[in-house]
Amino acid sequence: MAIFNKDARAADDTRSPSVGGSSSLSIIAAGTSIDGDIETEGVIRVEGRVEGSIHAGRQVLIGRQGEVRGDITTREAVVGGKVEGTINASERLEVQSTSVITGDINTRAIAVVEGGRINGTVRITDAKEHVDSEEAETPSLAFGR
Numbered sequence: 750m751a752i753f754n755k756d757a758r759a760a761d762d763t764r765s766p767s768v769g770g771s772s773s774l775s776i777i778a779a780g781t782s783i784d785g786d787i788e789t790e791g792v793i794r795v796e797g798r799v800e801g802s803i804h805a806g807r808q809v810l811i812g813r814q815g816e817v818r819g820d821i822t823t824r825e826a827v828v829g830g831k832v833e834g835t836i837n838a839s840e841r842l843e844v845q846s847t848s849v850i851t852g853d854i855n856t857r858a859i860a861v862v863e864g865g866r867i868n869g870t871v872r873i874t875d876a877k878e879h880v881d882s883e884e885a886e887t888p889s890l891a892f893g894r
Contacts, residue, residue, distance in 0.1 A: 779814055786819070795830070802834070809838075813847045820852075828865075 773791030781797035815830035846864030
């Protein structure tokens with residue numbers, strides 16, 4: 750009986766760090782379609798299609814075939830597919846050469862690879878400012894409008 754209890758505790762200890770932890774990875778595979786909002790504290794990779802907002806505490810990765818119709822809120826985002834909605838990346842956004850973004854972008858740092866397309870307003874904010882603040886006077890770039 751004591752061995753069983755000891756093993757049960759050990760099993761619980763190994764599961765605890767990954768449950769709700771920032772190291773978790775969620776994948777929306779190619780051919781998968783999600784209709785609704787997604788929220789995670791970790792990383793989400795989209796290779797399929799999402800119709801709804803995505804909130805990830807750590808990172809959002811949109812693959813070349815990935816599509817998102819909704820707002821994205823995260824610390825860091827890498828876009829290789831299509832996004833229709835506002836992207837709020839508090840730290841960094843990478844726009845890859847295969848990406849098409851239709852919507853506004855709020856971030857602290859942005860990297861756009863040649864070929865990447867943005868149709869919206871890009872706001873570069875200081876790390877101390879809130880990306881949702883409409884009152885902040887921040888540099889703004891308009892693309893495609």
